[in-house]
Amino acid sequence: MTMFDLQREIVEEVAKIKQTETVDAAQLSKIRTTISSYASSIRDWELMVTYGEKAGGNPSLDPFIITTTRLLDLCLMNKAGLTQASPHFANDLQKAINDGDAILPPVRSRTRKNHIRETKAGAFWKRLYMAIFGGFAVVAPMLLMVLYKHLLTSLLTT
Incomplete structure (x- = not known):
C-alpha cells in the first residue's frame, strides 16, 4: 500500500466515527493497525530519502534503485530475465560476487x-x-x- 492509501483509510474511519458518533472495538483495532502501518511507511520513506542523500544524487549508489551498474543488481536482473548478459560475462558476475566485489549500500568505495x-x-x-x-x-x-x-x-x- 502507498502512504496515500493508508491516509485515505484513516480518514475514512474517522469520517465513519464522526457520522455515527460511536466507536467500536473493530474500528479502534483497524485504526490502530492502519496508523502503525502508516508510521512504519513514514520511517521507511525517511530511510529511503537518507540513503538517497548519502548517494549524492548518483543512482548507482542508491540501494533502493536497481541498476545494471552494480554487479549484484545486474546478476539479479539477468537471472530474472530483465537483461541479457553474455554467458562468459554471467560467469564473471558470479565470480565477482563470490569474491566480494558486490556493491554495498552508499559508502565511499564501490566494492x-x-x-x-x-x-x-x-x-x-x-x-x-x-x-x-x-x-x-x-x-x-x-x-x-x-x-x-x-x-x-x-x-x-x-
Missing part, C-alpha cells in the same frame, strides 16, 4: 573489498597520527627541560 581496504588504511593512518602526537607529547617536555634549565621550565613541565 566491499575496497571498503575494507580503505577502512584498514584509514585506521592505520589514524594510529600513526596518534603515535606521532603521543611521542611528541612525551618528548617535547623533556626537550624543554634539557634545553632550558630554569626553575619555571621545571615547574611547568612536571
